Amino acid sequence: MRTESQPSETEIQQIFDRIAPVYDRFNDFLSLGQHRIWKKMALRWCEPQRGETWLDLCCGSGDMAALVANLVAPTGQVVGVDFSAQLLAIAAERSQSYGSRLQKCLSWQQGNVLALPFDDATFDGATLAYGLRNVTDIPQCLAELHRVLKVGAMAAILDFHRPSDRLAQAFQDFYLDRVVVPLADRFNMTEEYAYIAPSLARFPIGKEQVKLAQDAGFGQTKHYAIANGMMGILIIKKTA
Secondary structure, rough: OOOOOOOOHHHHHHHHHHHHHHHHHHHHHHHHHHHHHHHHHHHHHHHHOOOOOOEOOOOOOOOOHHHHHHHHHOOEEEEEEOOOOOHHHHHHHOOOOOOOHHHOOOOEEEOOOOEEOOOOOOOEEEEEEEEEHHHHOOHHHHHHHHHHEEEEEEEEEEEEEOOOOOHHHHHHHHHHHHHHHHHHOOOOHHHHHHHHHHHHOOOOOOHHHHHHHHHOOOOEEEEEOOOOOOEEEEEEOOOO
């Protein structure tokens, strides 16, 4: 259920449409350039295989989908889903620069993670990088993810995390308030990026994510805190 201070789906969609032109640049700023490493780390825990069909939810500009495609190519498929038409346009345009081996593995589709336009048990695995925190109904999102995965499929969910260490928490707060938001102001994106801190405050911590995934039907769940607890990777498996 959406809290009073949480933006609506439409408001979040509009935010991501507006930030699309600077989305990749700010991902680098937000993660100190480490998000690419963390995405590869998430994939190592769920090991996409050649020939499999994978789903990349909240795919943004498509970099995670491309990483998965490189592992399932040349016979596999990766479907990138996002509700931002602007980000999907960037993902589609960027994929034109990939070699034919990856191009034929990738497709892009606008959709809502709370009502995925796919049949039950369609995918061999899934990724969701920096998107779950922005979902207005996390239990419904996880239930939909469970529905479209095959039995035995795994998913990796990467996002910010609230560290338990006070020093790390203080650094995270300082970085968001004193570095990211002022930087966003230079691009006239202050309002769009100011929502990050409150969205993180609302976001379930690792053990809460594990419980939500179990409630959604996932039989195997494990949350890994990384980057001094400031990031987290939730690895889940559909066992029935």
